[in-house]
Amino acid sequence: MTGRTPLLELPLPQGDRADSLTPSLAILVSTLLWGTLWIPLRHLNAAGLGGPWATAAGFILPLLVLLPFGLTRWRIILVGGWPLAQAGFLMATCVALYAEALLRGYVARVILLFYLTPVWSTLLAWVLLGDPITRSRIVTILLGLAGMFVVFGVGNGLPVPRTAAEWMGLLSGFCWGWSMVSLRRVAHAAEFDKVFVQFLFVGVLFLLLTLVPGGRSWPLPTPEVFLGSVTWLLLFGLVWMPAVLWLTMFGGSRLDPGRVAVLLMLEVVIGLASAALLTDEPFSRREFVGAICIVAACGSEFFSGRPAARSADAL
Secondary structure, three states, X not given: OOOOOOOOOOOOOOOHHHHHHHHHHHHHHHHHHHHOOHHHHHHHHHHOOOOHHHHHHHHHHHHHHHHHHHHHOHHHHHHHHHHHHHHHHHHHHHHHHHHHHHHHOOHHHHHHHHXXXXXXHHHHHHHHHOOOOEHHHHHHHHHHHHHHHHXXXXXXXXXXXXXXXXXXXXXXXXXXXXXXXXXXHOOOOOHHHHHHHHHHHHHHHHHHHOOOOXXXXXXXXXXXXXXHHHHHHHHHHHHHHHHHHHHHHHHHOOXXXXXHHHHOXXXXXXXXXXXXXXXXXXXXXXXXXXXXXXXXXXXXXXXXOOHHHOHHHEO
16 A cells, blocks of 8 residues: 555544534435436437437547556555445345336336435434434424425326336335435445445346346437537536536445435426426426425434434434
8 A cells, every 4th residue: 555545535523513513415416316317418418329328428438538547546445345345235136126117117106216225324324324214204204205206396296107117116115215224334435446346236237137127229319419419428427427427426325324315306397407408398386385395304314313323212
């Protein structure tokens, strides 16, 4: 070891407040990228590079860029062992399932099923990490989920998966919660190692999911289509995907999984607002009320104290 700071590894601020604030801000910034992910995908689709091609490229391009650095760190990555591999695999599974579900299913229903993840995150953290389930956490989760139900107008009871896409959305939320728990176990690993391991898995997993019956065909795009899409393709593959995953892993490995899941609910508000401002899609009173609930849930979680430190509130 040379004593140099590992690539992409950031120093952690000191103190309880700093330990919570910096990763929370990272998660909130990541919601901006998650919520606007539709923008490069829509431009790529308009240029003719839609369907699985754009998403596959978004997973392959970052791996090609990171591969030389990963090869120089292979001994360090191997030291991470099974915990690091598990965290990367679960995150990759979540991303691949979520991407494929959005490409082939009804977006609103997929997102709603995915955002049952606060339930899985809180329960898995309780079972695997011993984190307490506090009354304030239950209120926060209920408020956020209530906002989801309002936004998507669920009037016939709880959503029940009926299609492959909906099951993928539900499973992606479960894998997300599990990955947040796993990231806690590799909190001291370099962010580069976590992101690199995830990109090793996600492309292959996504390609396998496209083979599930009910998916789309893979017609080869013409050279003209590639040339017309290159700017947005590079932005999606080299800006959106690496940045959103790095920010998510940085915050997710330093916060309890339930807090991460609730903070990420802000993604829905950003997605609705950006679509309303940049497209002709409506933003009605229902979406507005639901967005208020979700923002209130995120604000309640963001400004609350550290749950583990509030033992008097534990159930």
